[in-house]
Amino acid sequence: MASGRSQRHLREIQGVDSSGNGPGIAPPPVLVLPVYDDSYGTLNLSIDQLMTPVDLSAAWTGAASYDMDITPVGCAFDGGTGILTGTPTVAGITEHTIAGINADGFNVAAPFSIVVA
Secondary structure, eight states: OHHHHHHHHHHHHHTOOTTSOSOOOOOOOEEOOOEETTEETEEEEOTTSOOOOEEGGGGEESOSEEEESOOOTTEEEETTTTEEEEOOOSOEEEEEEEEEEOTTSOEEEEEEEEEEO
16 A cells, blocks of 8 residues: 555656656757758858848757857847847858757757858
8 A cells, every 4th residue: 555655646746647647857859950051951141141030940849949059250049039140240161059958958959050151
């Protein structure tokens, strides 16, 4: 008897029912690497030209927010929406990491390149 009661108490603490279902911890976001400008994992931008906003969040399913390690000079990244905007002002190829983060703080990160020419 004590064993059954202890298991029930543990399920109540964990927020699950007798079948093991419940809110628990959300799974990490699922990432599908995007294709930009027909280039797998590469975003091509024009120097000193206002870019069309790029929705980097489209690569994830289940992400609540996003994080980008650095942005091109002249651009901004919105971690709430996953959108990159701005006018890149420095030419070059830069390597970036973007992460999709779920409600429990788990993240899945992916590298990609930005070419400004």
